[in-house]
Structure formats: C-alpha cells, structure tokens
Amino acid sequence: MAFLLVGGWSGAVAKDGAPRVVAVLYPETEAPYRQIFAEILDGIQRGATGETVRSYALSEPPDAAGLRQWLDREKPAVTITLGRLATKIYETFGLGVPHVVGALDASPQQMPGRAGVGLAVDPALLFATLKQLAPTKRRVWVVFDPSYDRWLIDLAQQAASSSGLKLEALGARDLRESARQFTSVLQAADPATDAIWLVADARITDSETILPLVVEKSWQRRLLVFSNNLQHIKRGVLFGLFPDNTLLGQRLAELAERALRAPSAPSSIEVLRAVKRAINLKIAAHLDLAIDQALERQFDLVLPVW
Template identity: 40%
Template structure:
C-alpha cells in the first residue's frame, strides 16, 4: 500500500517562508551592523524569539525548513559560534532565579524580571524557588537548558545558586548586601541606593549642609560606608561615622549626634541597617529630635518618608532589572567582570513636603515635579 505524502497548503508555506525570510533579512542586516559596534547575535535572537512557528516540529515546518536551511546557515555564519548555536537551538543562555513568594514582594520581583527581559532581548528562563528547593536539581536543570549566566534575585535566589557548577556565572540582585566573603566571587547590584546620589540630592536641596552623621553596624554596612566616604568628599561634605552593634548603643549615639548638631549645617543619614535604624525604637526617637531641632534627616528607605523623614531614594525596579540584564549580557560576551556588589543607581526619589517646610525648605512646583513621590500626596 502506498503512503500518500501529506499535503501542505500553499498559505502555510507562504506564512512560514515569510517568517524565515524576515529572519534572514534581520540576521544579515544585524550582522552587517556588528562592525559598527552593534550586537548582531542578540538582535537576531530577538527576531527568532518573535517567530516561534519556524521551530515547531510539524510536517509543514519540517519541509519548508529543510528547503531553506542552507540560507539560514549562511546568515548565521556571520555570527560567532556560541550565539549561532543559541539562536538555532532556541535556548536561553540567561536564567533568572527568584523567590516564590507572596505579595507585595511578588510584584517587586516581577517588575525586576520585566526589566531583565526588556533589556536582554533574548529568551530568558525563569525559575521560582522556595525555602526547600533542591540546589542539585536546579543545577541539573540549568545545565540541561544551556544556561551560561544566572541572575539570582533575593536571599532565596542567592541561596539557591550557592551550589551551582562553576561554569555558570552568577549575577545577584534584589538584596541589601552580600557578605564580603561571598561577594568576591559574585557580580551584582544591591538594593541600597548609592550614597553619591543621596549626597548629591542633599546638596542640591540644602547647599548650606557641611556635615553628615551616620550610625551603622559595620557587620552589615562596612562596604557602604567605604563608598560613602568617597562620595561625601566629592560633595565637599564631612562624613561623621559612628559604629553601633546593638539598638541600645545606636540610640545613645543618635542622642550624642543631636546634642552637638547645628541645624544650619548638619544632617543625619539613615541607612538601611536593621541594627541602627529600627522602626519601632530608633526611628521615632530620630524623628522627634529632628522635628524639635529643625535638623534635616534623609534616608535610604522609602517608608521613612511617610513617617516624617525629609527625603529618600528607593529602587526603580524596572531600571534595576535592565542593569542586571546588561551585567549578564556582558558576562556572556566575555567582558571582564567587576567582582563584588555595587550600590543601586537606578533610583526613584521621594520627599515629605511638610517636613521640608518645617525646616525652612519650601519647594516650588517645578522642584516638586522632579520627585517621583510626594508626601502628603496632593
């Protein structure tokens, strides 16, 4: 008995061929742009990801793909071998590991992942992990998927990748800090705003400020204070640092700082530090003294603005995702990696108008528009 070959509709052939021809045009065009400094592999990969039909394993696709395969290979020959194979396989070389957690944190991580996908423009694999996730199983999945770089988000994401094979590079994000012993082998971006941005905004709003005092726990924020000293010097500020290892000593140091402060030239900086900026004990004490003395206090935490701090910087989650993707793409392209965790530079700004007015800072409409969040809300 003769087996009749399956008929392929002319419309189907046209649909698939059109997609493939678009792919070829883009691959050749982007490859030609490579000499001008563009990334042809990433852009061609983005085109393929938007044309899923050509990778389907139906009879229609197999016939058309077989006919046009020489042209596809010719186009891909202009790309470097790893990128070419990645595109032809349809595999994502970047994976995102993030905590499988409820709101409001789920939305935060979703926005970071959105930024990663937007910037990467290649297929991204995502893996939610819980407290009891098996690191060995995860590592095997990543290897099977051809993953070369992992973006680990949050503490759970960082914990989940601790046992990965050394061949898979790790970029970390969505954490406040990483112990120095661990950060030496990682590349990443903290959720802690860059002190340089905080001090620049302080000087823009209050040019008369000459001295900033910060109370911190060196176990958590020694790395940040090192950066802050350089940032303060660049702004012509004197940075007075006071170390505290518990709440009692932190409270005593804040009392001492307010006792000698001059509201015309002093300010207090509240870093993200669980030891020295406790919301139940320290924050009310600092806000009370700030209000009674007319002394400006600024923070690295958005929530403090609602409670009475003059201004704060907080994460732009979409922008953070883009920066993490750029770091991952840099690793993929063979760029030398800067080891360690960097402070956050993709930030949004918040201001408390009532507190600003109380210390004599009256922001006009144009100045108010430069902030992303204003409290009390108009």
C-alpha cells in the same frame, strides 16, 4: 514553578547559533513584593536583545531538588538570582556558571568577587539631592556597621568631599550601640548645618527602636534626616532614594551580558544607581524648606503635606 520570558542580548550566542539561556531565580511572594520582582523581570527583558531568558519562582519552603532539575534541563549560560532565598539556594549547587545577584542587601565585604547590585544607594546621588533641597548643609552624620558597610562609607567619604560636605561616620556593631550613637548624634547635630543619613541596614536602623527615636528627636530639633528606604520617608524622614525596579533589571541584564563576555573578569557588588526619589512635604514644611512646584515635579513620589 517556572515560566518562560523571552528576551536577551545579541553579544552572546551559543556555538550552534542558538540563543543561550539566562536563568532568573526569584522568590514567589505576595503583593506588594510580587510587583517588585515582576518589574525587575521586565527590566531584565528590556535589557536583553537576543538571548532566551527563563525564570523560576521559588516557593516557601523552596523545592531545591526541583530547582536543580530545572537548571540541569535548561543549562543556563548565566544565572541571575533575585533576593536572599534564591541566592542562598543557588550557591549550594556550586555549578560554576556565571552568577549575578540583585534585589538583596549585598555587600562586597560579605560577598567578595561577586557580580551584582546591592540595595545601598550611591551616596553621591543622596548627597546631590541633599544639596538641592538644603544647600546650607555642611555636615552629614551616619551610623554604620564597619564589618558590613565600611566599603559604602569609603565611597561616601569621597562623595561628601566632592559635594562640599563633611561626613561624620560612627561605627556600631548592634542595635544597642546604634541607639547610643544616634542619641549622641541627635544631641550634637546642628540643625542649621547638619543632616543625618540612615543607611539601609536593619541591624543598625530598625523600624521598631531606632527609626522612631530618630524621627521623634529630629522633629523636636528640626533636624534634616534622609534615607534610602521608602518606608522611612513615610514614617517621617524628609527624602529618600529607592530602587527603580525596571532600571535595576536592565542593569542586572547588562552585568549578565558582561559575565557572558568575560566570565573570568574581576567583579564586585555595585551601589544602586537605578533609583527613584521620594519627598515628604510635611517634613519639608516643618523644616521651613522652600519646595516649589518645579522642584516637587523632580521627585517620583511626593507625600502630601497633611
């Protein structure tokens, strides 16, 4: 299924003066995920000022032949793929067209040289919110997969140093190692000075085993936990940063514009900076944090106390 979205940017025009086509591929999904992709598409349109943006929704199972025919007909100058399904199928075509990825858990370690935005939130933004809510914190614990998120931890080390924090990063290759590391962290962390950061990696922090463990033990010991997964906040984490889908779409449009201007320029997956903030007031009260109305209004989503 394909439909037309009109938008674009003024910096890239075909030689005959006609706007170039920017193709956006995304999965056809049910609510609430359908709204997420609709907001990203809206952001792509908002970030455009002169090109023609056309989108194609991939059904499940996907019609790869139909998509290829659509691409051959549209002849896009640049393609934006949203989600893992669209990205995986598009890559099999090997078209050589500038390509930007978004709305997937992408890592520059796993996708080197690719332009796009991953789901990993900029650690500097997370640490800034931590210091705003709990300025006495001095140390942050995190469990991560070195084969996937070493790049993110390197960024986090720099951001922690700039924020007056010490980052204790512990590697884990699977959920078994992750459980062992988290058990140690939950015992060793000092509630007065320490916080725990949950990375957006289901291989390390899943919702069935690790998250319940962290939520239960952190509640018992009054440990501050933060994340960049909205579902974690609903389950008992103090705060989190999550995608602002419209602004994410605008950023993807900017990266597509850059790819049109300089298709051979070096590129890399970026951390997510287009974010909203959520806070769980029940957890804040349990941690004896002072959250006045002025501070509360700085968050986009505030979960009720009870």
